[in-house]
Amino acid sequence: MTFDLDMIKALYAAMPGRIAKARKAVGKPLTLSEKILYSHLHSDQKLENFGRGKSYVDFAPDRVAMQDATAQMALLQFMSAGRPKVAVPSTVHCDHLIVAKTGAKDDLTAANNESKEVFDFLASVSNKYGIGFWKPGAGIIHQVVLENYAFPGGMMIGTDSHTVNAGGLGMVAIGVGGADAVDVMAGMAWELKFPKLIGVKLTGKLNGWTSAKDVILKVAGILTVKGGTGAIVEYFGEGATSMSCTGKGTISNMGAEIGATTSTFGYDESMSRYLVATGRADVAKLADKIKEHLTADPEVYENPEIYFDQVIEIDLSTLEPHLNGPFTPDLATPLSKLKDEAIKNGWPTKIEVGLIGSCTNSSYEDISRAASLAKQVADKGLKTKAEFTITPGSEQVRYTIERDGFINTFDRIGAKVFANACGPCIGMWNRVGADKKEKNTIVHSFNRNFQSRNDGNPNTFAFVGSPELVTALAIAGDLTFNPITDYLTNEHGEQVKLEAPTGDELPMKGFDVKDPGFQAPAKDGSKVKVSVSPTSDRLQLLAPFKAWEGTDLRGLRLLIKAKGKCTTDHISMAGKWLKYRGHLDNISNNLLIGATNYYNESINSVKNNLTGAYDEVPKVQRAYKAQGIGSIVVGDENYGEGSSREHAAMEPRHLGVRAILVKSFARIHETNLKKQGMLALTFANKADYDKIREDDVLDIIGLTNFAPEKQLELVLNHSDGSKESIMVNHTYNANQIEWFKAGSALNAMNAAKAS
Numbered sequence: 001m002t003f004d005l006d007m008i009k010a011l012y013a014a015m016p017g018r019i020a021k022a023r024k025a026v027g028k029p030l031t032l033s034e035k036i037l038y039s040h041l042h043s044d045q046k047l048e049n050f051g052r053g054k055s056y057v058d059f060a061p062d063r064v065a066m067q068d069a070t071a072q073m074a075l076l077q078f079m080s081a082g083r084p085k086v087a088v089p090s091t092v093h094c095d096h097l098i099v100a101k102t103g104a105k106d107d108l109t110a111a112n113n114e115s116k117e118v119f120d121f122l123a124s125v126s127n128k129y130g131i132g133f134w135k136p137g138a139g140i141i142h143q144v145v146l147e148n149y150a151f152p153g154g155m156m157i158g159t160d161s162h163t164v165n166a167g168g169l170g171m172v173a174i175g176v177g178g179a180d181a182v183d184v185m186a187g188m189a190w191e192l193k194f195p196k197l198i199g200v201k202l203t204g205k206l207n208g209w210t211s212a213k214d215v216i217l218k219v220a221g222i223l224t225v226k227g228g229t230g231a232i233v234e235y236f237g238e239g240a241t242s243m244s245c246t247g248k249g250t251i252s253n254m255g256a257e258i259g260a261t262t263s264t265f266g267y268d269e270s271m272s273r274y275l276v277a278t279g280r281a282d283v284a285k286l287a288d289k290i291k292e293h294l295t296a297d298p299e300v301y302e303n304p305e306i307y308f309d310q311v312i313e314i315d316l317s318t319l320e321p322h323l324n325g326p327f328t329p330d331l332a333t334p335l336s337k338l339k340d341e342a343i344k345n346g347w348p349t350k351i352e353v354g355l356i357g358s359c360t361n362s363s364y365e366d367i368s369r370a371a372s373l374a375k376q377v378a379d380k381g382l383k384t385k386a387e388f389t390i391t392p393g394s395e396q397v398r399y400t401i402e403r404d405g406f407i408n409t410f411d412r413i414g415a416k417v418f419a420n421a422c423g424p425c426i427g428m429w430n431r432v433g434a435d436k437k438e439k440n441t442i443v444h445s446f447n448r449n450f451q452s453r454n455d456g457n458p459n460t461f462a463f464v465g466s467p468e469l470v471t472a473l474a475i476a477g478d479l480t481f482n483p484i485t486d487y488l489t490n491e492h493g494e495q496v497k498l499e500a501p502t503g504d505e506l507p508m509k510g511f512d513v514k515d516p517g518f519q520a521p522a523k524d525g526s527k528v529k530v531s532v533s534p535t536s537d538r539l540q541l542l543a544p545f546k547a548w549e550g551t552d553l554r555g556l557r558l559l560i561k562a563k564g565k566c567t568t569d570h571i572s573m574a575g576k577w578l579k580y581r582g583h584l585d586n587i588s589n590n591l592l593i594g595a596t597n598y599y600n601e602s603i604n605s606v607k608n609n610l611t612g613a614y615d616e617v618p619k620v621q622r623a624y625k626a627q628g629i630g631s632i633v634v635g636d637e638n639y640g641e642g643s644s645r646e647h648a649a650m651e652p653r654h655l656g657v658r659a660i661l662v663k664s665f666a667r668i669h670e671t672n673l674k675k676q677g678m679l680a681l682t683f684a685n686k687a688d689y690d691k692i693r694e695d696d697v698l699d700i701i702g703l704t705n706f707a708p709e710k711q712l713e714l715v716l717n718h719s720d721g722s723k724e725s726i727m728v729n730h731t732y733n734a735n736q737i738e739w740f741k742a743g744s745a746l747n748a749m750n751a752a753k754a755s
């Protein structure tokens with residue numbers, strides 16, 4: 001499971017020279033983000049001063065990480081790329097397919113039975129192609145990566161949007177779709193539009209109830225779910241260096257919630273301490289030697305306005321704890337206003353469940369600080385009012401917090417410890433009573449709180465906060481409780497106050513673990529057999545998508561005009577559907593079933609224009625496919641926000657949708673659509689969204705001259721015989737147009753290999 005020290009040595013040896021050349025090309029001092037990006041240019045990429053937010057650049061990331069839900073499709077694609085072994089160190093982490101129900105042991109046994117076929121498949125593909133395999137129960141991908149693989153100045157990609165978590169250890173770590181992972185694992189360049197740069201200056205020092213989580217909750221409130229789109233957020237200042245490395249991980253993790261490409265921090269002592277504590281003192285030593293290259297040039301942080309596209313300043317000394325939500329992570333409410341807001345907005349104030357842990361917040365520091373509050377329950381004669389659960393991020397964290405008595409402390413407040421896995425964070429939570437769809441409130445320390453995400457109940461009001469605040473609110477069982485100012489009545493009728501949380505950044509006795517759950521791949525995997533049963537309902541070998549027919553697309557039907565938020569959860573739901581992530585045809589039965597139809601305001605009910613009847617989205621699309629009729633999906637702003645799951649792009653492609661036309665895209669989803677040979681288009685004039693009618697027949701004109709920065713025309717043939725023409729934009733470069741023409745990026749790659 002060890003990281004590749006030779007690779008890090010080689011990179012660090014090359015970085016000073018590469019950075020010097022980049023500084024010359026750019027003609028000014030460099031931010032940390034630029035240093036990392038320019039140090040990872042692909043060998044075929046010419047060095048120049050790349051336009052931020054404009055230039056497409058080829059990179060060579062150091063590593064790839066995949067979680068079990070997305071790895072299935074990524075590895076099915078990798079298998080069809082015909083390579084004997086992965087070209088860069090890669091890992092698979094089994095964390096998404098474990099349902100949280102009764103507790104870690106039983107839940108893990110159940111998952112190992114239920115998803116045996118998938119885990120066996122992932123283990124054998126990993127074994128064959130030289131990929132490190134982390135078994136179910138070993139931990140959540142991002143925590144395991146932070147503990148084992150992340151390193152300052154490195155660049156990695158991962159098939160999960162919270163791959164960005166590794167920014168806490170000074171990486172540029174980016175969430176991608178599986179097709180991007182396939183490119184890198186196949187030794188090809190990885191293309192990214194050179195990001196814009198947002199600088200966040202942190203002054204002061206965290207204290208009392210405020211934690212690193214509150215920094216990102218505040219930033220989310222400032223920037224909103226779209227504000228970081230296309231940008232790397234680089235944190236700096238005394239506030240950044242004064243906080244723990246895992247705290248930086250939490251902040252980076254939730255950069256995904258503001259749509260940021262990634263977030264990162266300059267190398268400092270907290271990172272060195274964390275590397276040493278996690279058995280990587282040699283990496284810390286290497287990093288120390290080139291530390292000036294693992295942070296920005298000094299001028300940058302002195303005058304950030306000159307070097308960043310946007311600068312935000314936050315004073316940690318005065319920052320309040322926040323609780324964000326419900327239903328969106330950018331609705332930020334400072335603790336002092338929570339009571340008023342809850343009452344004003346009619347949020348249910350009784351808290352049913354408090355959930356801590358997840359990849360976002362299960363560091364030793366988080367757990368120890370939450371435990372310091374749990375301990376006060378018995379000490380002060382209190383009783384915890386809400387249910388309470390913990391999902392540790394890794395077996396290493398779980399083992400260590402058990403050894404240090406924290407699990408015992410949580411036990412005493414009636415907590416349930418779930419498996420070291422995603423569980424409730426991704427809707428893999430068998431919550432008793434959720435099917436009754438009652439209005440209720442939960443608070444958690446995860447990162448996302450979209451409607452229905454955690455328990456499938458659209459009426460669950462989920463709020464995101466720090467593990468400390470979540471624990472305090474769970475103890476009180478009341479959303480209007482402010483632990484800084486309010487008292488609780490204990491079992492003896494006395495008024496008691498919770499003391500501010502305390503904890504240790506790292507375990508005094510060091511981390512420990514008995515079985516970390518890692519399986520190294522075979523040295524020579526050529527004899528390893530990977531079998532996929534043709535009758536399986538969980539796995540299906542992929543057939544290549546059809547190449548473009550060489551003509552404009554005419555006679556398309558409107559599948560759905562989605563109204564409002566349409567995240568990847570709306571396009572390809574998780575929860576019970578995670579089961580089918582390795583079977584494209586089966587999972588396609590969830591296509592857009594969470595999206596709201598503009599015309600009838602209903603979910604999963606669209607007009608079948610062949611019959612005039614309303615039916616479920618996947619059924620209508622299958623009816624069009626059966627007739628050989630293509631279709632279009634129309635969407636609103638930031639379409640596809642949320643996760644990196646490429647199923648959200650592959651499903652419509654598989655079922656015969658030809659284009660997705662929206663007001664704006666979330667970055668990863670737009671790339672995923674392009675990779676799968678789909679047309680990803682945006683309205684040149686956003687108001688044209690209103691011109692699309694439910695029974696339009698649509699033609700996309702201009703594809704025979706499809707070229708970068710050249711608009712396409714969309715003709716709307718209305719049912720009353722009238723016609724309108726609107727212009728649509730796209731962001732395809734020449735290479736991506738080849739993907740479209742070949743039918744997918746994978747088809748284009750295989751064609752290039754064959755020629």
Ligand code: F3S
Nearest residue numbers: 162358359422425426
């Ligand atoms: Fe898993 Fe939730 Fe993190 S789904 S990877 S714990 S964001």
